[in-house]
Structure formats: structure tokens, C-alpha cells
Amino acid sequence: MGFFNSELFIDYVTNAVHPKTWMCGDWQKAFLSVAGNEFFEHMHENHDYWKFIDKLKPLSIWKLKTYQKHELYDKLVERLAKEMPQRQELPNQIIHTLEELNKTPEILSIGFARRFATYKRAHLIFIDLKRLASIVNNPQYPVRFIFSGKAHPSDKAGEDLIKRIIEVSRMPEFIGKIIFVENYDTELAKLLLKGVDVWLNTPTRPLEASGTSGMKAVMNGTLNFSVLDGWWAEGYVPGGGWALRQENTYDDPNLQDQLDAEMIYSTIEDEIVPTFYERDIEGVPQKWIEMIKNAYFHIAPHFITKRMLLEYDNKFYKQLFEYYKTLSDNDYQNLFKFISWKRKIYRNWDEIKLENIEMFDSSKRHLPLGDKFYVKLLLDLKELKPDDVIIELIFGKKEEGRIVDIEFAKAFDFVGCEGSKSKYECTIPMEQSGVYNFSIRLRPQHPLLAHKQDFYLVRWL
Numbered sequence: 001m002g003f004f005n006s007e008l009f010i011d012y013v014t015n016a017v018h019p020k021t022w023m024c025g026d027w028q029k030a031f032l033s034v035a036g037n038e039f040f041e042h043m044h045e046n047h048d049y050w051k052f053i054d055k056l057k058p059l060s061i062w063k064l065k066t067y068q069k070h071e072l073y074d075k076l077v078e079r080l081a082k083e084m085p086q087r088q089e090l091p092n093q094i095i096h097t098l099e100e101l102n103k104t105p106e107i108l109s110i111g112f113a114r115r116f117a118t119y120k121r122a123h124l125i126f127i128d129l130k131r132l133a134s135i136v137n138n139p140q141y142p143v144r145f146i147f148s149g150k151a152h153p154s155d156k157a158g159e160d161l162i163k164r165i166i167e168v169s170r171m172p173e174f175i176g177k178i179i180f181v182e183n184y185d186t187e188l189a190k191l192l193l194k195g196v197d198v199w200l201n202t203p204t205r206p207l208e209a210s211g212t213s214g215m216k217a218v219m220n221g222t223l224n225f226s227v228l229d230g231w232w233a234e235g236y237v238p239g240g241g242w243a244l245r246q247e248n249t250y251d252d253p254n255l256q257d258q259l260d261a262e263m264i265y266s267t268i269e270d271e272i273v274p275t276f277y278e279r280d281i282e283g284v285p286q287k288w289i290e291m292i293k294n295a296y297f298h299i300a301p302h303f304i305t306k307r308m309l310l311e312y313d314n315k316f317y318k319q320l321f322e323y324y325k326t327l328s329d330n331d332y333q334n335l336f337k338f339i340s341w342k343r344k345i346y347r348n349w350d351e352i353k354l355e356n357i358e359m360f361d362s363s364k365r366h367l368p369l370g371d372k373f374y375v376k377l378l379l380d381l382k383e384l385k386p387d388d389v390i391i392e393l394i395f396g397k398k399e400e401g402r403i404v405d406i407e408f409a410k411a412f413d414f415v416g417c418e419g420s421k422s423k424y425e426c427t428i429p430m431e432q433s434g435v436y437n438f439s440i441r442l443r444p445q446h447p448l449l450a451h452k453q454d455f456y457l458v459r460w461l
């Protein structure tokens with residue numbers, strides 16, 4: 001092993017969504033009316049623009065949200081009236097389902113739509129059907145789940161998940177309460193994202209790479225309820241949605257599924273349902289509106305495409321562009337020099353010899369605090385020059401005889417030649433007492449190496 005995890009050069013940029021595409025027209029209008037026409041220009045850098053939402057009255061926010069919900073339900077009825085006969089549902093099943101949707105479009109609606117890859121665990125809420133039935137059929141505070149999504153054609157397990165949802169949706173206690181809509185695409189996604197109240201995501205930890213649909217939900221005043229994995233691990237703020245804990249409790253995935261299902265049921269019953277159905281005299285769920293505002297204030301501004309693009313540019317593309325220019329300038333002169341330098345390193349690497357090492361011997365004399373610890377090396381670098389390499393004294397925790405992580409590292413200084421050999425020295429003042437573990441690492445050094453691991457040659461001396 002040449003490097004430690006903490007030295008890894010790979011970095012990341014968090015995903016984001018494009019608000020002009022994913023925020024529905026009514027929300028766009030609402031924000032423009034209170035934040036002004038510069039809203040879309042500044043929303044990624046000046047987070048205060050999102051606070052203008054406070055100028056909207058809770059009643060008008062709720063009217064907007066309810067209007068979107070009616071739009072969703074109108075379209076759902078239209079689509080299901082076509083789809084359900086096509087998938088050979090029984091006539092009374094179809095009539096019953098559509099009646100339910102027409103009758104109760106304003107009940108708490110939870111959306112779950114995505115690719116049906118098994119790690120997304122669409123089956124989770126079906127683990128305890130009795131409990132689920134009592135949640136969706138609560139006479140005062142009913143709940144509806146709307147599912148949509150496609151499985152990859154060769155993903156049998158994913159297809160089985162969809163079959164299971166359709167199966168459950170046919171059970172008498174779930175008719176009109178568990179809905180599956182086919183042909184999930186961006187149009188249906190937009191409809192669901194703005195129309196439902198809660199966007200549910202229950203992936204297996206830690207497999208969710210991002211989960212961008214949750215960001216789209218935030219753009220539309222839809223609250224997220226998700227495992228703290230993928231983007232939600234970064235995006236979640238208390239009071240701006242709901243979360244299932246980040247760590248797995250069990251090694252056995254079945255037990256973990258059971259626990260997560262329990263947590264989902266109780267969060268819906270104890271937190272989501274009461275917040276949604278607690279209304280003021282105008283019928284407005286004030287606390288719910290507060291949560292929508294919190295999500296707009298504290299979550300939305302971080303997940304804007306422009307922020308993401310600027311971050312890619314600043315963190316990576318600019319440097320890459322400069323690097324390319326350096327290599328290619330003057331008809332690739334630097335590149336050719338760099339290549340011949342690399343060849344020289346390869347030729348000599350295994351021939352480098354440690355001729356002598358001398359260090360403070362702490363077994364003979366205890367090093368008093370404030371004194372200096374030193375190591376002196378004499379190396380035969382063959383064809384290499386002293387600054388073709390970097391030698392580091394690395395202190396760290398040792399497990400089973402080897403250092404497992406860096407606590408502190410210092411480069412050796414080249415202090416001169418002794419014949420054809422090169423002398424290096426490293427001194428460290430001892431500011432803390434204790435037992436130190438150290439190793440000495442040699443690696444190539446060149447200004448054109450993009451990072452430590454760009455030319456993967458390492459020797460431990």
C-alpha cells in the first residue's frame with residue numbers, strides 16, 4: 001500500500017436540478033412575484049432570494065399546492081381510465097379506484113416514483129400490510145400512496161416489485177389507496193412531484209448515489225421523507241422534511257428492512273399525518289406550510305444546477321484546462337519533457353538504494369520534550385536528481401505492525417551530496433510526549449504531476 005485513505009485525490013460535486021425545468025409554473029410565478037425577475041439569476045448564490053417566500057401568505061401557498069394536487073388527480077384519473085383496462089383490471093376494480101380518486105383528491109398523498117432497482121426497496125411499506133391498511137384507511141386522517149416507475153427489462157426482481165405493488169393495489173382494503181401508474185417519464189414525474197404532499201425514498205444504505213427526484217420535490221413545495229443516504233444526507237434539515245437514520249442497525253438486510261418499515265409507519269402516524277391534518281379555521285395546515293418554507297429556505301438553494309456547474313468548473317475544469325494548456329503549449333514541449341522524465345524515473349526506480357540511515361535512538365536516551373527528533377538518510381539515486389523525488393517522514397497510528405493512517409507528515413530536506421550519493425535530513429521538535437510510530441516514504445516528484453497518486457510509484461525505506 002502506497003497511500004492512505006485520507007490522501008485520496010478523488011473529490012466530488014453534489015448533484016443538483018434545474019429549477020426552470022423542474023419547478024412547476026405556478027411556483028415559478030409565485031417566486032417571481034415576491035422575489036422579482038432576478039430570482040432565477042441569483043437563486044444559487046444569494047440564498048436570501050428564497051426567503052422572499054415569506055411574503056407569500058400561508059393561505060395562498062396552500063391554495064397553490066391544492067390546485068397542483070387537483071391537477072395531478074385529474075390527470076391520474078384520465079391515465080388510469082386508459083391504463084387499467086389495458087392491464088386487464090376487473091371493471092369493478094377500475095370503477096371503484098377512479099371513484100375513490102375523484103372523491104378524495106385532497107387526502108395526504110405520498111409519492112414514490114423512480115426506477116425499480118431493488119436497492120430502492122419499493123416493497124418496504126408492504127412488509128406489514130395490516131399496519132399499512134390501518135394507516136391508509138384511518139377514517140379521519142386517510143393516506144394515499146401513489147407509485148410509479150419502470151424496471152430495467154432484464155431486471156426480474158425489479159419487475160416483481162411492480163407486480164407486487166399492483167397485486168396489493170387490488171386488495172379490497174387498498175383499492176384507491178395504493179395506486180400504481182404506468183409509463184413513468186419526465187412528464188409524469190413533473191405531475192407527481194408537484195401534486196403529492198410527501199416524496200418518499202427508502203433506499204438501502206449506502207447505495208443511493210444521489211436521488212435527484214427529491215431535489216425536484218423541494219422545488220415544488222413537496223416535503224421529503226427519506227433515508228439519510230445520497231443527497232438527503234446532505235440536504236436534510238430538521239423541520240424541512242423527515243429522515244430515517246443514516247446508519248444500518250442490523251447486518252441482516254431482512255431485519256434492517258423490518259426496522260425501517262416500522263420507522264416509516266410510525267413517522268407517518270406520529271409526525272406526518274398530524275402535521276398535515278392540523279388545520280386552522282381557514283383549513284390551512286400552518287405547521288406544514290412552515291416546513292415547506294424551511295425546505296425552500298434551507299435546502300433548495302444548495303441544489304441548483306448553476307451551483308453545481310460552478311463547482312465543477314472551480315474545483316476541476318479550470319485546473320484541467322490550465323494543465324492542458326501547460327502540457328500543450330509550444331507544440332507540446334512540456335509534455336515531451338514530462339514523458340522523458342517519467343521514463344527516467346521508471347528506469348531507475350528499482351535501483352535506488354538506501355545507503356545509510358541514522359536517527360535519534362530513543363531506546364538509548366529518552367527524548368526530552370522540546371528536543372528534536374531527527375532522521376538522516378544517504379541515498380544512491382542513480383540517474384535521478386535530488387528534487388526528482390520527495391521523501392516523507394510519516395507519523396501515524398500503527399495496527400498489526402503497519403501505519404494505517406497519517407497523523408502528521410514532514411518532507412525531508414536535501415542537504416547536499418557525498419560523492420555520488422544524496423544526503424537528506426528531517427528534524428521534528430517533540431511537542432507532545434508519547435510513543436511515535438513512523439515510516440519513511442519515497443515517491444517521485446515533478447511540477448506536472450497533477451496529484452500525489454498521478455504517477456503511482458512508492459517505496460518505503
Ligand SMILES: *Cc1c(COP(=O)(O)O)cnc(C)c1O
Nearest residue numbers: 114115185186189211212213214
Ligand atoms: C429525476 C428523475 C429520475 C431520477 O430520480 P432519482 O430520485 O434519482 O431516482 C428518474 N426518472 C425520472 C423520470 C426523473 O424525472
